Amino acid sequence: MPDWGEPVARYILEEGLPNTLRVAVVAVIGSTLIGVLLGTLLTIPFRPLRALVRLYVEVFRGLPILVTVFATFFLLPTISPQLEFSPLSAGTIALTLWGSAQVAETTRGAVQSIGYEQRDAAAALGFKWVGSHVYVILPQALRRLLPPLVSLLVNIIQNTTLVGVIGGLDLLEAGKRQNERLAAFPPVGVGESHAFEILIAIAALFFCLSFPLARLAAYLEKRLVA
């Protein structure tokens, strides 16, 4: 590794990578919880509530994620000062809004794929709506949900790079800042830009995170069909 590389790599791995992982993990967990709930609500007969959830899903699936990121970061504080978030938190919220809309749509399909006899059986055992969903339908639907949830994790990991746009220090932003430092004149930097090498290294890092997960999703999908 060239002389300039070591501090750059350390900054990216020690500052950027943990932030990227933290944002991704929180966003995936949040998306799953909210998405499964909303997706289940998409299957109930009560129309007004279903229409409301449908609107949420279509809005956040339809907007470019960058617009949602800007909205959570710039718009929420104008509603109430308590809604002012750090770039990383705002990014996590935006990714959760987007991710939960994706999960809701998949959950709806998975819940509807569970046969009616399962609902009837749950009802016969005395389960009410909540009980039959929590104990009977969702555990079965979860099997179908697992592959898309792993794919969602891959997508969310990649989309964490958007927090850099509002100033959050993720992997990509860490690399960018290091390159700006390198490009400065000595003694701050070395007076030369290494954008290409740094970006290739960042791309490789993301590839190492995503590729195994993408394979896992494909494997789970195949096992499910079999």
Next chain:
Amino acid sequence: MHFAHEFWAFVSDNWDELFQGFQNTLKVSAVAIVGAFVIGLVLGAARAHRVPVVSQFTAVYVEVIRNTPILVQIFLIFYGLPELGITFDRFTAAWLSVMVWGGAFNSENFRAGFLAVSHRHREAANALGFRPLGTFLNVTLPLGARIALPSSINTYISVIKNTSLMYVIAYPELTTTAINISNLTLQTTEALALLAIVYLSLVWSLSWGIRRLERHLALSETA
């Protein structure tokens, strides 16, 4: 009604710039979609027919694009490649990066479409004396492209949404234009409302189109 008033003031005061931005969004999207269509068709066909070298190249291309963030790809094209002596202006970098991205996803769409054409159709073409190229052009292409159409339109929708990322290279498409104006005038709410309206109407009308198309194109026997 206060907000509606402010909103119209924002739109009409900055109409020329915003309209130019909207046109730039459409321009980048159009070039990228046409490119992604051609890439998807050619590489998807190569993958489905296991054309040596091209098929392996496509597999690597698809995995690399799918497993790295598009933002990194945009940065590589606009800030990375100039260090190797390859320089693009903002417009070229904009359509090139979404085209390369969309092409990868689209070659998977078309591969799946061509593979979904049942081998009985191809055997029938062989029996009629078609050579491999003739079979592809007359049988696999029309049937497979038809199957691939809805999923490829989904990719084009994502291409349109991803043009908003050109904010990071300061290409003046709609998002960049609206956010830059709002940075000067502090009309953030108005700018974001406009972006939401424009993108949602584009995306929703196209998704509506797909649903209609799917019903219209459904093939009765290849399913």
